[in-house]
Amino acid sequence: MANHSSKKSKTDDSNNGPSLFSKALIPEYKWQDKDEFLDVIYWMRQILGLLLGIVWGIIPMKGFIGLALFLLVNVAIVYIYYNSFQKVDEEEYGGTSEILKEGLMTSFSSFLVAWIILYSALHSE
């Protein structure tokens, strides 16, 4: 799972130049700049939101279970990434909730857009 999520950050960090994206792939990397790590989480989330939205739209997932499942998967992957793969001390970033909240709303809206568009394009009459 941790590997899985690191792949995500690989694609997404290409936005920020190669340095950040290679850092994101190194397990237990020592982050000098807190913002860099949070940026990795942010972009990872955006890609994840978009991907999940596309998958949910193709399956097609329906109802509130889709929303709940998205939140669960999204939070779980981020949690596993920073807790098991990067092993950062969450207290340095203001607690678990700060990391888990990073970019969540934006990711959620990207997810909804992807889900709604694909769902209505593929599965509605």
Place this chain on the structure above:
Amino acid sequence: MLADCILIVFISICTAFLGEGLTWVMVYRTEKYKKLKAEVEKQSKKLEKQRETETNDRVQKKKLERQEEKLKNNSRDLSLVKMKSMFAIGFAFTALLSMFNSIFDGRVVANLPFVPISFIQGISHRNLPGEDYTHCSFIFLYILCTMSIRQNIQKLLGLAPSRAASKQGTGFFSPPTQLGR
């Protein structure tokens, strides 16, 4: 339906760039903004560091308080600078939005894969005929697109407010009366 959706995504990309562009012209490129922003960022980082090393020293605490006060004033100034352009952009966008609203009036642009909760239905089913609440109106999709696209564009262009600064603004020490937010 798909064409409408793609058009809406395109519209929100355009408006996001337009909004950022206007803000850049009116705010980001001004000397005052740059100076204030650098100041706020520097101070909030400094404060954060200082708070980590706890001291019982009275003089130190006083000093810390004074710095917090200064930071608060600076961030208030910063948001005042931003405020003006916010208003201008707000007006421009309301006009644009009402135009798009009339173009998409009564048109179902997408089918939602879920039934929204009642207070969202007011937006997601705005100006649509019928009782099928999985029908999605223009405005709902537009808002969602804007929420995701605008923030990502800000982030990509490096225009989003820094974390340290925004954390200081909403920090536990700032009194609720603060105008700065």
